[in-house]
Amino acid sequence: MASHPAKSTAPLEYAPYDDATQSLRQIPRYPRSFTRNPSQPLIRRPLTLSERTGPADLARRLPVDRMDLSRPDAGTARVAGQLIHVAGRVLDEDGAPLAGAMIELWQANASGKYIHEMDRHEAPVDPNFTGWGRLVTGAEGEYEFITIKPGAYPVGESDWWWRPPHIHFSIFGVSWMQRYVTQMFFPGEALNETDLLYNGVPDPEARQRITFQLQPTKVGIPNLLRYRQDFVMRGKRATPAVD
Ligand SMILES: [Fe+2]
Structure with missing residues (x-):
């Protein structure tokens, strides 16, 4: 009997992305690179029911x-x-909204200090x-938060590397096993040019997907600078994961 190529057992096929639009597996000069990113290609493994369900509500x-x-707290002074x-x-x-995704964020304070x-x-x-x-x-996949712009900070195990201002994000889908982690950067920061993680995404257009976009300024109450960025979870336009 003639053999046929095995059909994919994947339930869905997603548009593949170009590797240059994601973080390098090993980032040169980044001392913790090997603890953060897998050095081998990813393998697909079946998920159990408990991994597919929850968290609910x-x-x-x-x-x-x-x-x-x-x-x-309501009524207290701003930080x-x-x-x-x-x-x-x-x-x-496909640009369809993901409602009910849980977003966690953490960041340094205005002086570049984490608690x-x-x-x-x-x-x-x-x-x-x-800082978290x-x-x-919401129903249209939207999120919004008010915070302060984080400061830059030096990386302890390096003698030259300063991280530019950035906010860390973790997004969970319908189950705990669908976790996505990245960092968002601010446009026009000089330290973006030398940051190993930002430049660990080789494709310049893909780097724009991990860069907030400054919105037209307005003066009023409250006075704040507005930034926007969407997170695209899969496909050719996927937001690069940065850990
Ligand atoms: Fe950080």
Whole structure:
């Protein structure tokens, strides 16, 4: 009997992306590169039912669409730093919105300091700023939050590397196994030019997908700079994952 090529057992086929539009597996000069990125090609493995289900009803327990990291409690003063508004949508490869996706974000304060025991940078802690938030996308996949622009910070195990201002994001789909992690950068930052992670995405157009877009400025209350960026989870236009 003639043999036939095995048919793919994948439930869906996604438009493949060009490797240059994603992070390099090994980033030259990045000391922790091998702990962050797989050095071997990924293999597909079947998911169990418990991996495919849950978390459920997140939108009942978490803020939906919008949250404010710049004001720890209603009625208190805002934390120190340049106030910014960040908004966008979470989309699939066809541009369809992903409603109910859980977004977590974490960032340094305006001085480039995280509240974390591993952060040895001698910049001041802002006691009112936790630097993290969690929300769920709305019906159109939209999210928005108010925060402060994070500061740049030096990388401890390097003698030259400063990270440019950036915000870390983790996005969960319908199950815990669908986790996506990246960082978003700010346009026009000189330190973007030398950042190993930003430039670990070789394709310049793909780097724009991990760069906030400054929106037209407005003066009013509240005074804040507005940025936008969408997250595309798959396909040729996929937002590069940066860990
Ligand atoms: Fe960071």
